[in-house]
Amino acid sequence: MNYLHIDHVSMEFPTPKGPFKALDNVDLRIGKGEFVSLIGHSGCGKSTVLNIVAGLLQATRGGISLDGKEVDSPGPDRGVVFQNHSLAPWLTAYQNVELAVRQVFKGRKTRAEMREWIRHNLALVHMEHAMNKRPDELSGGMKQRVGIARALSIEPKVLLLDEPFGALDALTRAHLQDSLMEIHADLGNTVIMITHDVDEAVLLSDRIVMMTNGPAATVGQVLEIDLERPRDRVALADSSHYNHYRQEVLRFLYEKQRKVEDFPQQQQRRQAGGMVGETRRRTVGAG
Amino acid sequence: MRLALTQSDWLQPLRGLARGDLSAFPWRPVLFPMLGILAFLLFWAQTAPMINTSLGQFPGPAQVYEQVGNLWAEHRAEQARAEEFYQRMAEMNERRMAADPDYVPRERSYSGRTTFIDQIFTSLKTVMMGFAIASLIAIPLGIVIGLSGGLYQAANPIIQVLKPISPLAWLPLVTLVVSAVYVSDNPMFSRSFLVSVFTVTLCSLWPTLINTAVGVGNTSKDLVNVSSVLRLNWFTHVRRIVLPGAVPMIFTGLRLSLSIGWMVLIAAEMLAQNPGLGKFVWDEFQNGSSQSLSRIMVAVLVIGMIGFVLDRIMLALQRLVSWDKSAVLR
Ligand SMILES: Nc1ncnc2c1ncn2[C@@H]1O[C@H](COP(=O)(O)OP(=O)(O)O)[C@@H](O)[C@H]1O
Ligand SMILES: [Mg+2]
Numbered sequence: 118m119n120y121l122h123i124d125h126v127s128m129e130f131p132t133p134k135g136p137f138k139a140l141d142n143v144d145l146r147i148g149k150g151e152f153v154s155l156i157g158h159s160g161c162g163k164s165t166v167l168n169i170v171a172g173l174l175q176a177t178r179g180g181i182s183l184d185g186k187e188v189d190s191p192g193p194d195r196g197v198v199f200q201n202h203s204l205a206p207w208l209t210a211y212q213n214v215e216l217a218v219r220q221v222f223k224g225r226k227t228r229a230e231m232r233e234w235i236r237h238n239l240a241l242v243h244m245e246h247a248m249n250k251r252p253d254e255l256s257g258g259m260k261q262r263v264g265i266a267r268a269l270s271i272e273p274k275v276l277l278l279d280e281p282f283g284a285l286d287a288l289t290r291a292h293l294q295d296s297l298m299e300i301h302a303d304l305g306n307t308v309i310m311i312t313h314d315v316d317e318a319v320l321l322s323d324r325i326v327m328m329t330n331g332p333a334a335t336v337g338q339v340l341e342i343d344l345e346r347p348r349d350r351v352a353l354a355d356s357s358h359y360n361h362y363r364q365e366v367l368r369f370l371y372e373k374q375r376k377v378e379d380f381p382q383q384q385q386r387r388q389a390g391g392m393v394g395e396t397r398r399r400t401v402g403a404g
Numbered sequence: 405m406r407l408a409l410t411q412s413d414w415l416q417p418l419r420g421l422a423r424g425d426l427s428a429f430p431w432r433p434v435l436f437p438m439l440g441i442l443a444f445l446l447f448w449a450q451t452a453p454m455i456n457t458s459l460g461q462f463p464g465p466a467q468v469y470e471q472v473g474n475l476w477a478e479h480r481a482e483q484a485r486a487e488e489f490y491q492r493m494a495e496m497n498e499r500r501m502a503a504d505p506d507y508v509p510r511e512r513s514y515s516g517r518t519t520f521i522d523q524i525f526t527s528l529k530t531v532m533m534g535f536a537i538a539s540l541i542a543i544p545l546g547i548v549i550g551l552s553g554g555l556y557q558a559a560n561p562i563i564q565v566l567k568p569i570s571p572l573a574w575l576p577l578v579t580l581v582v583s584a585v586y587v588s589d590n591p592m593f594s595r596s597f598l599v600s601v602f603t604v605t606l607c608s609l610w611p612t613l614i615n616t617a618v619g620v621g622n623t624s625k626d627l628v629n630v631s632s633v634l635r636l637n638w639f640t641h642v643r644r645i646v647l648p649g650a651v652p653m654i655f656t657g658l659r660l661s662l663s664i665g666w667m668v669l670i671a672a673e674m675l676a677q678n679p680g681l682g683k684f685v686w687d688e689f690q691n692g693s694s695q696s697l698s699r700i701m702v703a704v705l706v707i708g709m710i711g712f713v714l715d716r717i718m719l720a721l722q723r724l725v726s727w728d729k730s731a732v733l734r
Contacts, residue, residue: 171629171633172632172633173629173632173633190632191629191632191633191635192633192635193633193634193635195633196633197629197630197633199626199629199630201626203624203626203627203629203630205627205630205644205645205648205649206649206727206728207648207649207727207728208644216634216636216644217634220634220635220636220640221634271634
């Protein structure tokens with residue numbers, strides 16, 4: 118359980134109004150091959166955690182150790198998939214993966230081996246047929262598949278996914294979740310995935326890490342998902358275990374950490390003195 | 405290929421027309437520009453006779469057209485004279501050599517009048533050279549500045565102050581510096597050429613520099629993150645991630661630079677009396693014959709058309725290097 122250690126990480130962002138403490142003492146140990154989801158309300162600091170693990174942000178306190186080594190800068194041992202595909206629009210699907218493969222395997226694989234490897238990774242995400250298309254010719258789901266193929270192709274020790282399916286429609290999302298489960302079963306990657314989708318978290322994860330609301334967000338609760346793999350979304354819909362886990366997460370998000378925000382309209386009205394009594398309304402932010 | 409395509413685009417309706425198929429003819433893209441030009445010519449022809457200058461009436465389209473012919477004829481005549489000169493020199497050298505085998509043949513170059521056509525080519529050469537130097541400085545510098553937020557902030561005030569300086573203000577400085585620094589017994593370029601070139605460079609540097617820096621600075625943050633996850637080295641990062649995305653902005657800058665360079669050059673040639681179209685205009689103005697105004701008008705129109713063609717060439721170049729062939733470029 119100590120392959121990846123997010124070691125008491127705190128993060129303060131300098132802002133014009135003084136430092137903003139986004140994370141406070143986030144501590145998490147993740148085992149090799151484990152699939153961990155990070156869930157929490159929008160703006161609580163999930164991306165910040167992921168970016169610190171990726172090395173794209175430096176923690177103000179604490180640090181990251183991976184496979185026994187301290188990491189503090191980005192590197193190909195941590196593959197990242199961003200919410201918005203982040204493919205180079207001037208490269209085809211194949212070339213986007215090639216850019217990564219060439220960089221990481223230069224000197225270790227021959228040209229032919231690289232070609233084979235790029236095709237293999239595109240096949241893993243079922244994108245072989247469109248590998249010569251550019252991102253603007255691909256649908257959102259296909260772009261995300263290529264992004265995943267690119268991240269997989271560099272054989273990272275940890276795969277970091279920041280709301281990878283957040284921008285996709287429900288059906289496409291389900292397909293991609295299935296693909297990701299397949300890949301995880303085959304390759305046994307260590308994965309951290311950010312999501313705001315409760316079903317997605319329960320279906321895919323070995324553990325769900327629930328974060329408290331910011332500022333100074335931290336790990337609120339960790340839920341082990343003890344469901345047998347391979348998991349089938351249709352069969353699980355009726356499973357009482359599955360539904361129990363779902364409820365646990367929902368309870369955390371909407372009862373323990375419910376997000377209280379003012380509606381701007383009501384704020385205005387209150388300022389104008391027009392409304393008395395209950396003017397607060399609960400909103401649940403996601404995404 | 406692009407050229408061939410536009411040609412067939414143009415020919416297609418004409419072929420239809422030849423078959424008597426009037427409806428297939430795309431009237432709008434052909435007719436409207438024609439109407440515009442026609443309206444302009446009519447307006448010009450109507451108003452020109454109403455303007456009286458010290459050199460006589462302002463020339464209308466007909467007089468200007470006449471001068472186009474004259475200028476061309478003068479150029480041909482000058483060419484013929486040059487040919488004759490070289491032939492005579494060759495013959496003379498041959499005769500002398502026949503008489504005296506030790507004779508070393510003398511080569512002199514013909515120094516006739518510079519014609520309008522010569523001036524066009526001089527100006528073109530100058531603007532190309534100045535623009536090339538400006539681009540070779542501005543694009544790499546723009547990339548370096550654009551990649552670093554700190555450098556951009558450091559360079560920005562200097563760029564903003566240097567950018568609006570008129571070529572006429574640079575000219576004396578450039579002239580003095582070139583005369584002081586460029587001393588060579590056997591110069592490859594004439595000083596006046598270099599003065600014009602550097603003036604063009606100084607004025608056409610800025611749009612490319614600024615646009616390159618901004619284009620490079622606008623590289624998608626996600627792509628920059630991808631690049632650092634992969635640990636791409638600086639050169640690969642620039643070539644594969646930064647430059648392709650910045651190409652449209654760089655070309656916007658290059659086109660602005662070239663058109664500014666062309667405008668600046670004409671002014672510089674006029675003021676410094678350096679060879680080129682500007683000098684032609686100035687000489688005609690000083691000459692003050694009854695034909696001068698028409699000849700200046702020819703130069704003015706040619707200057708405009710060359711500026712237009714240069715811009716189209718840049719546009720074609722942009723199409724060639726741009727990855728997004730579907731982007732509408734105008
Ligand atoms: N570069 C930054 N500067 C200042 N504040 C930031 C910065 N990045 C994130 N934040 C703040 O940190 C908090 C967490 O952001 P983020 O990790 O993106 O949230 P999430 O991914 O959970 O939606 C937010 O309140 C956000 O405004
Ligand atoms: Mg986020």
